[in-house]
Amino acid sequence: MEMKKVLIIGGGGGGLILANHLDTNEYDVTVVDKSDLHFYQPWFLYIAFKGSKRKISRPIGELLKPGANFVKDEISTINLNERKAYGSRKGIYNYDYLAIATGTVPDPDQIPGLRQVYDEYGDYHTSVWNSEKLWSHISKFKGGTIAIGQSSPTCKCPPSLLEGAFLLEEHLRKVGLRDKTRIVFFTPFPRAYPAEPMNKIVEPMVHERGIEVMPFFDVDTIDDQKKTITSLEGESLKYDLPIVVPPCRGTKMKIIPETVQDEDRFIKADKKLMKIEGFDDAFAIGDCNTLPTSKTGVTAHLEAMAVSEIIQGRYSEFNGRINCPFDTAYGKATFVIADYNNPVAPYPPTKVKHMMKMTMARIYWMTLMGTADPIFEQFFKFTTPEKLNKKYASAE
Amino acid sequence: MEAKIIDSRGAACPGPITDLAKAYRNSKVGDILELWATDKGVRADTQAWATKTGNEILEVKEDPDKIVVRIKINKR
Ligand SMILES: Cc1cc2nc3c(=O)[nH]c(=O)nc-3n(C[C@H](O)[C@H](O)[C@H](O)COP(=O)(O)OP(=O)(O)OC[C@H]3O[C@@H](n4cnc5c(N)ncnc54)[C@H](O)[C@@H]3O)c2cc1C
16 A cells, blocks of 8 residues: 655644654655754844854754655645645645644834844844844944834744843843843733733843833834834834844745635644644644644644644644743743643743753754653643642732 | 624633734724633733723623623724
8 A cells, every 4th residue: 555645844843743753654754844954943042142152953854763754845835625735946746644834934024114123133033144143233232222022913932032131131231231221122912921920920020120111012113214113002112222023924835725824824723633724634733823822842842743643543632732931041941831721820930940941952853853752741741731820820 | 883803712822912913903993803812811901902002992791602802993
């Protein structure tokens, strides 16, 4: 019997974890990515705010288990009705099962004036190159106002925005510039951290460190001549150094039928099974989908694990678990933990959690291969949002 | 006038405000937005949002499976 073909578009966290959890004796697995390299995106923070030179990429081909194939190609069109994907370099791909895991695309052109700021200053969310660019500005900075934040509510990794402000503050204090600098953190959300229980934990730190917060600040336009950011809500913010994470969108690919994408090109998928709306043989995993959860590596990971089970004929579903590490600087961190049925727990930052975040950065490559699965299983078992809420939320 | 439904049920972090802010960007004066959410924080958050942006909460009602917030856009 011919092996069933599984086509995975995107060799990021979601795509690789799926590929590495499929039995290659039973399935013909191919990962297609437009890039040869996979990047560990959480480290962008440490490049941008600490000047880290750590190498954070590895060739995708080397991160796949034996038997799974890698093809470098950019997919331009997918026809879900005909089960075909069209590459811009290597032609047509057929499949029995399809998983789209293409992440997000930064879109600085959505906001007037942002393109110029983005090209000039970089950011801490979109690439190694942009993070290095931002570091070059931060390391040359001599004092003044730094405006830092996300320019649109849709963003990867919700804690990372405030992590940036915390790490920036720590850096400025270290180099003796804290007294000469105003740090203004702007956010489209009602408070520094969108989920209230976690905000309760981090807001005192924000105050203590003198970081000013402008809530409900949804960037409308930026004028780099006048060095001003204006919000949709009508406020304006003057800066000397702008650190603006651009809006992001779903995939650029054309997908037939078009109705499976929302107005920002994210792919509509079932929130537990990740099946693309109206299809049983096509899935959308990770940042590229519309699941009502945070866009993080951990969710991409758990979604991919569930999809691998579903494809292999076993029952599984994703429960919405998020587990975002949150570096609160000065050597401490916490995790934002919740799932579809349980709200975010007010989990306090500690040194041990910071060590865990740093360990994660080192064992990341193992997690892609699946060899760290037992560690994760244990951690998730001991840190369910029910348990954490019982322990920490009821203590209030 | 028919309300534009924003279905944020199940969203907890960053939550329904994400969807509301997105819909606000694409709205015009006079539009009615109807936000559906399961996150309890939605009441206080939409109220604060409306005060800040100068828009109006017409109604907040609790259905068995969701909280519905009807919002009138007065300012854009
Ligand atoms: C600053 C920062 C900090 C973060 N911190 C954390 C953290 O601490 N913990 C956490 O869990 N998550 C974190 N994240 C989020 C995490 O990095 C992403 O959620 C995760 O990488 C998503 O995985 P993905 O597989 O969906 O997409 P990606 O990893 O982005 O992969 C998408 C892949 O698809 C490829 N691709 C795109 N389009 C095409 C096409 N048309 N054809 C072929 N290939 C294509 C791309 O080249 C890419 O390799 C952070 C993100 C940032 C930016």
